[in-house]
Amino acid sequence: MAGGRIRDEDIALVRERTSIADVISETVTLKSAGGGNLKGLCPFHDEKTPSFTVAPARNVFFCHGCGQGGDAIKFLMDAEHLTFIESVERLAGRAGIQLRYIETGAAPIRQQHGQKQRLVAAHAAAVEFYASQLGTAGARPAREFLAQRGFDRAAAERYDCGFAPEGWDHLTRHLRQKGFTAPELITAGLAREARSGSLIDRFRGRLLWPIRELTGDVIGFGARKLFDGDDGPKYLNTPETPIYKKSHVLYGVDQAKREIAKQGRAVIVEGYTDVMACHLAGVPTAVATCGTAFGADHIGVLRRLLMDTDAIAGEIIFTFDGDAAGQKAALRAFEEDQRFVGRTFIAVSPDNMDPCDLRLAKGDMAVRDLVARREPLVDFALRQVISRFDLDTVDGRVEAMRRAAPLVAKIKDREKRPEYVRKLAGDLGMEIEPVQRAVLAAAATPDKGAAGPTPSAARATPAAPAGDSPQAMVEREALKLAIQVPVLAGPMFDALGPEVYQHPVHLVVRQAVAEAGGAAAATGGVVWIEQIRDACPDLAAQALVGELAVEPLRLDGDADPRYVSITLARLEWGSVTARIANLKSKVQRVNPVANKDEYFALFGELLSLEQHARALREQAAGGL
Structure with missing residues (x-):
């Protein structure tokens, strides 16, 4: 992925020149659905009846079952778990489009993009070299290490395990012969400069695991010490480089991403062998951090895979050792828990064994059972906090309550808090009232990330029409016209204006059309649809835009100016009749003798509206 922003006009060109049907057909079998649309089984959720719709004329897709929708860029982001820029770059390559990047700083982004390709290529060549070395005589300790942990040759090949020879510059000389420069190897973290000034390998005499990003590109290595003479750390990782950021990297994510998205679950383990053990034991959603603690950036990666939103909540399961360090890590994870919408759990082996040791000792089923026996992370965190205090004393119980109350106050699902208040009171042997007061006091301290209701949520709105009411249907049809045929x-x-829309989500979409520049200035197509979607402030409105973009209009044949006129007249007529009803109610409440001026003003406005309503009704009836 390039390090900067792609020019907007190039993104628009990619959208216009990409055939979404061709892109999706590589993953989904599509059949004609009539009206120029195509249908197939949704790749994002299990279904027996096709509800996944593709509209080739507008280059968009939408699933009526799960609500996923967008253009070809969004499809690749969801299906391949790529970033926006990665998706654009892949589609640009398919279409033969040369992307331009906005320059920042001293070096153009294009140069940075080219540098990444060179660094990735160097790592790919290094993977091949290290893998070829694993079968040599000098790599016997590496093979024994894997075998002792239950991994055969097939497992080593599946994860591209390799061996770095003990010599000083075996890899360096190999890569230099392939045309890579010394600065490139140093920048990649594959080599370093010795005191003598010569170039030497970073990894020597170690078992290696390639570390891949979501796209599958190798961006670094994790290396395990094998020989007593090695005075380095037990595990040595690639240093920070332009392509390797340890706070963003999750080992095994390239193999686990599809199952994480499919199951809505991610299992966080502590090491490379734990990931291998979980995958081989039937827990394919396992990933691990690479030489650093699990943090906010890792959460960002997982949220993308889990589609962790207010509408979709996945599971995050931590498998920490039961020792003091593992307990501390679990409590730190609970602090980060609030960044997830989904539910967080912890799975601790009764024997304090990690997944790799557990598989060796008790087999694959034991690893699967470990994950199945998970408990909510908040339960574990509360138990660990309470265990520090002597609950046989008053001081111990009160102090435990003070320390545990903020944890209960942080529980995202507020409906669960009263139950945890009762549970905490029972665990402490205290009455509910003081525990409840402590939790309420902790909750009253607002988090920095807390936010009030959005303006749209806070706005008082009239009761919305039912989704299948005549008013809602005509609002929907009007929005389809603006989205699908803005030229007409x-x-x-x-x-x-927005005042004619009574359904709250329809109103948000109508405002998004205005923010995107208005229908009069648009030419239609996928670029226009994405502009509207981007202008929507919430997920419900974004999903509706995707749905309306593929939903056929309610007429036989193509839309024309007459159909637009009739539809919009029906839309305005519904709004005007509602205003007439309100005005009649107000007129009836005014005393025509005591408030003569107000009465005649309201009456005159009522007559004018009724006349306008008759004209709209005649326009709306034309030919329908």
Whole structure:
């Protein structure tokens, strides 16, 4: 992925030149659904009846079952778990489009992009070299290490395990012969400069695991010490480089990403062999950090895979050792827990064994059972906090309550808090009231990340029409016209403001159309649809835009100006009749004798609205 922003006009060109049907057909079998649309089984959720719709004319897709939708860029992001830029770059390569990057600082982004490709290529060559060395006589300790932990040759090949020879510059000389420069090898973290000034290998005499990013590209290595003469750390990782950021990297994520997305679950383990053991034992969602603690950036990677949103909540399961360090890590994880929408759990082996040791001692089933026996992380955290205090004393119980109350107050699901208050009171042997007061006091201290209701949520709105009511249906049809055929809808659509929309989500989409520049200024197509979607402030509105983009219009044949006029007249008529009803109610409440001026003003406004309503009704009835 390049290090900067792609020019907007190039992104638009990629969207326009990409055939979404061709892209999706590589993953989904599509069949004609009538009206120019295609249908297939959704790749993002299990279903027996196809609800996944592709509209080739507008280059967008939408699933009526799970709500996923967007353009070809979004499809690759969801299906391949790529970033936005990675998706654009892949589609640009398919279409033969040369992307331009906005320059920042002294070096153009294009140069940075080219550098990444060289560093990735160097790592790919290094993987081949190290893998070829694993079968040599000098690599016997590496093979024995793997075998002693239950990994055969097939497992080593599946994870591209390799061996770095003990010599000073075996890899360096190999890569230099392939055309890589000394600065490139140093920048990649594959080699370093010795005191003598010569170039030497970073990894020597070690068992290696390639570390891949989501795309599958190797960006670094983890290396385990094998020989007593090695005075380095037990595990040595690639240093920070332009492509390797340890706070963002999760080992095994390239193999686990599809199952994480499919199951809505991620299992966090502590080491490379634990990932291998879990995968081979039937827990394919396991990943591990690489030489650093699990943190906020790792959470960002997992949230993307889990689709961790207010609407979709996955499971995150931590498998820490039961020792003091593992307990500390678990409590630190609970602090980070609030960054997830989903539910967090912990799985600790009764014998304090990690997944690799557990598989060796008790087999694959024991590893699967470990994950199955998970408990909510908040339960574990509360138990660990309480265990520090002597609950046989008053001081111990009160102090335990003070320390545990903030944990209960942090529970995201507020409906669960009263139950945990009762549980905490029972565990402490205290009455509920003081525990409840302590939790409420802790909750009253706002988090920095807390936010009030959004303006749209705080706004008082009238009762929305049912989704299948005549008013809601005509609002939906009007929005479809603006999204699908803005050239036809144009000024007529824009002339009707947000006040004619009664359904709250329809209103948000209508405002998004305005923020995207209005239908009159649009030419249609996937770029226009994505502009509207990007202008939507919430997931519900974004999903509706995707749905309306593929939903056929309610007429036989193609839309024309007459159909637009009729539809928008029906839309405005619904709004006007609602205003008439409100005005009639107000007129009836005014005393025509005591408040003559107000009465006649309201009455005159009522007559004018009724006349306008009759004209709209005649326009709306034209030919329908």
